[in-house]
Every structure is written in structure tokens, then in C-alpha cells.
Amino acid sequence: MSSSTPxxxxxxxxxxxxxxxxxxxxFREAGYEASAPGWPGDLPSVQATRHNADALAGVGIDDITAAYRSFIAGLPSKPIVIGHSFGGLIAQKLLASGDAIAAIAIDPGQIKGVKPVPFAQIRSGLPVLKSPANRKKAVSLTAKQFRYGFGNAISQTESDRLHAAWTIPGPGRxxxxxxxxxxxxxxxxxxDTKKSDRGPLLFIAGGKDHTVPEVVVKAAYKLYAESTAVTDLRVFPDRGHSLVFDSGWRAVANASLAWLKSQSL
Structure with missing residues (x-):
């Protein structure tokens, strides 16, 4: 692993x-050059983004992918991409297109071909999917909705704290x-899940995740069966969708670092 690997x-x-x-x-302590750019329409802070929700309205998967591809083009070398939820879907797209040397998809949004649609996932998406008009809007989660979709595996107190600290309006598209x-x-x-000339890919699933249940992550993992490239899966049985930013984040991060080391990255 180069000390300058982005x-x-x-x-x-x-x-x-x-x-x-x-x-x-x-990751910087481990020698990587880390960055976390936002989606198109995101502003530098949580509060500023909340106050400018209209900037996010109508943003879609292609827009988000293009924005990260543009950011990557400005880096000194191709990066490792690590994405959570819809970020995990974007990470897979960037790996398949050759814009990244490796990817970790944590509780990733469902890609085309994934068939299971558990009730918990449907309920988690209802704040957006309940109205077709939300396709062109940015929608915020209430603390109660966040508790179900993200914070069900942690305490009510922690869930409410995370909701207050990190949530922003999300584009419905x-x-x-x-x-x-x-x-x-x-x-x-x-x-392109059949692509074999790509870098390694790790899926991480939370066993108690409501927004992207474990069965959905495993279904995505199985779609890669025809690829000869490295595709691995790690499950954290007691974790929910907040696993990358709740009090247990370090276990997931350390597992990610260990996997990258196992791939000589």
C-alpha cells in the first residue's frame, strides 16, 4: 500500500x-489520503444543507456518480472507494467503470438485478416512496423515521443524537x-457484475439493518458470481443501518482496513 493511496x-x-x-x-493514521466529498447540492455543513434543501431536489444516481467521477479525476491516482447505503451503490459503479482500484460497499443501495424486497426495506423507504411527487423533491426524515430505518439496533438516546447531528434532506429520485x-x-x-478485470470488492451487511436488510446485500453479492475478480462478504449480525457513524463505527472501519491489507492495498 502506497502512503499516498487515496x-x-x-x-x-x-x-x-x-x-x-x-x-x-x-484512515489517515493508517497512511491513506482520505476525503469525503458530498453529493451534488450538499453544502459544507449539516445546517447549511438543511437550509438549502432545494439544491438537492431532483439529483439522481447518474448525477451523483458523475460528481464523484469528476472528483476522482482530480486526484493524483485512482482511489479506493468506500460507500454506505446509496454510496455503496455508487462505489460499485465507480469500480466497474475503472474509476477506482477497489471498493467497499457497506449496506449498499440495491442495484439492478436484486430481487428481495423485505417489508422492513419498504417501510424504511416510505417517507419518499409514498408520494410520486417526491421524485422531484428533497425529503427529510423525522426522528421516528430515522429510528426505524437507521437507529433500530442502538438506543433511543443515541438514535436521536445521531439524527440531530447528521441527517440532511435527501433527494427522492x-x-x-x-x-x-x-x-x-x-x-x-x-x-456490470460480470466484469472480471476490476479491483477487489467487499460487501458489508448489518444483520439488523432495516433500510438495506442483510438478505438484500447477500443478493447483490450473489450477482457477482460470474466474475473472477475478488468479491467478499462480511456480516455484522447485531448492527443496523447506522453502523458506519454510530458508537460501533470503529469495528466496521477496522474490518475494512484489515480487508484492504489482505488485498495488499
Whole structure:
């Protein structure tokens, strides 16, 4: 692993990129050059983004992917990409397109071809999917909605604290794009899972995740069966969707670092 290997962290729906700060600090201590740019429309702080929600309205998967591809083009070398939730979907797209040398997809948003749709996932997406008009809007989560979708495996107190600290409005469009991917021949949620000339990929699943249940992550992992490139899976049985920024984040981060070391990255 070169001391200058870039690592780009990609946040998911409803969470601001600054939630990655502890990961960035840890990865820098390990010798990587870490960064966590936001999605198109995100502003530098949580509060500023909340006050400018309209800037996020209408942003879709292709827009987010293009923004990260543009950011990567300005780096001195191709990075490792680590994404959570929809960020995990974007990370897979960047790996498949050759923009990254490796990827870690943590509780990733469902890509085209994933068939399981558990009730918990449907309920977690209802704040957006309940109204077709939300496709062109930015939608915020209440503390109660966050508790179900993200904070169900932690205490109520911690869930409320994380909601207050890190949540931002999220564009509804990516959820509509992912939920209809299997019915759209040109879906932006499609990833070339058969590609073998790519870098290694690690999936991480939370066994108690409501937003992206373990069965959904495993279904995505199985789609890569025809690829001869490294594709691994790690499950944290007692963790929910907040696993990358709640009090147990370090266990997931250390597992990610260990896997990268095992791949000589």
C-alpha cells in the first residue's frame, strides 16, 4: 500500500458527508489520503444543507456518480472507494467503470438485478416512496423515521443524537430509480457484475439493518458470481443501518482496513 493511496468516502441518502470524519482520521493514521466529498447540492455543513434543501431536489444516481467521477479525476491516482447505503451503490459503479482500484460497499443501495424486497426495506423507504411527487423533491426524515430505518439496533438516546447531528434532506429520485431498476432496461442502478478485470470488492451487511436488510446485500453479492475478480462478504449480525457513524463505527472501519491489507492495498 502506497502512503499516498487515496480513499474516497461516499455517503448515503439522508446523511451528511461530515459523518465520515472519524473514518477519515483513522484512515489517515493508517497512511491513506482520505476525503469525503458530498453529493451534488450538499453544502459544507449539516445546517447549511438543511437550509438549502432545494439544491438537492431532483439529483439522481447518474448525477451523483458523475460528481464523484469528476472528483476522482482530480486526484493524483485512482482511489479506493468506500460507500454506505446509496454510496455503496455508487462505489460499485465507480469500480466497474475503472474509476477506482477497489471498493467497499457497506449496506449498499440495491442495484439492478436484486430481487428481495423485505417489508422492513419498504417501510424504511416510505417517507419518499409514498408520494410520486417526491421524485422531484428533497425529503427529510423525522426522528421516528430515522429510528426505524437507521437507529433500530442502538438506543433511543443515541438514535436521536445521531439524527440531530447528521441527517440532511435527501433527494427522492435515487430511491425511485433503485425501486424500479428491474423494470427499466436503462436503469442508472445497473452495474456490470460480470466484469472480471476490476479491483477487489467487499460487501458489508448489518444483520439488523432495516433500510438495506442483510438478505438484500447477500443478493447483490450473489450477482457477482460470474466474475473472477475478488468479491467478499462480511456480516455484522447485531448492527443496523447506522453502523458506519454510530458508537460501533470503529469495528466496521477496522474490518475494512484489515480487508484492504489482505488485498495488499
Amino acid at each position: 480513499v474516497v468516502f461516499i455517503h448515503g441518502l439522508w446523511i451528511h458527508s461530515t459523518a465520515w470524519q472519524p473514518w477519515q482520521d483513522l 435515487p430511491l425511485f430509480e433503485a425501486s424500479t431498476a428491474n423494470f427499466n432496461t436503462t436503469s442508472p442502478a445497473a452495474v
